[in-house]
Amino acid sequence: MKSKADIKRQLILDTAKQIILDNGLGSLTLDAIAKKASISKGGLLYHFPNKESLIKGLALHIFNDYAFHFYDSAEQDTNETGKWSRALIEATKKDLEQNAELNVGILAASFLEPEINEKISESYIDLLKKLEDDKIDPLTADIIRFALDGIYYSKLFNVASPKQEKIDHVMQQLLEMTRKEG
Template structure:
């Protein structure tokens, strides 16, 4: 059973995530996070003593949630061969459609903070290991992961983002590559 402190911490992180998605990443402050969570700023500071600590917590929370969804998608896939790659594709597709603002902020913040960057790197390595051991050619699996990374960077940083129709065709082609 989770402690009260862990439950409160999760609530704060979920609230901060919701705030970013409703507003803007740059609008997130300790005050706004506390208000969104319905707690005092002192209560927030107990769990996250500064904005940097909150950002590290957010990055870990976001990647934990992504990893849970990744594992759940793979677990539900009845076809063993390529299931981890398909899980990565499907979770990434949903994530890009729903969490773009959040992802931009976390990626940007990670470039300035080695702790955030390290946390992201560990999550990516976990997923890379899963797709490499996915009963398909590990090079093909890695190409799929790198293509997903490219979709993220293209859309998140507005570097020649694909229109919806072409993005869907790319995603379908990636899924085909898993079979």
């Protein structure tokens, strides 16, 4: 069971994330978060003493959530062949359905703290290492990873961002690639 402090911290992070998603990083202020979350600024500062600490916390929270979905999906997959690649696809699909929250966290962190970006990068590399033991052609695993990265970057930079129907079709094709191996 979560403590009151954990619940309040979660509310603050969710509110900050929504402000960024709705209005961009430039609109994120401590006052805006406190107002939207219906908490006092002092209450917010108790959990995050400044905007920088809040953005760091947000980035780590979002990536940790992504990693949780990655490992959870792999754990539920009974087919060992390609399960880590499918877990990456499923975690990515879930994140993209939630407005590409991983991008929000990484982008926010990279503006303020290269150390956080480095930590997220190292964690992502650890996830990707699981694909090396996936019992599928390593090139197939790389193609899956790069396709997912491409979808993220097109959404992040809003450059020729594909329609959801196209993304769904690509995701389905990537899943099929994991089942054709072995």
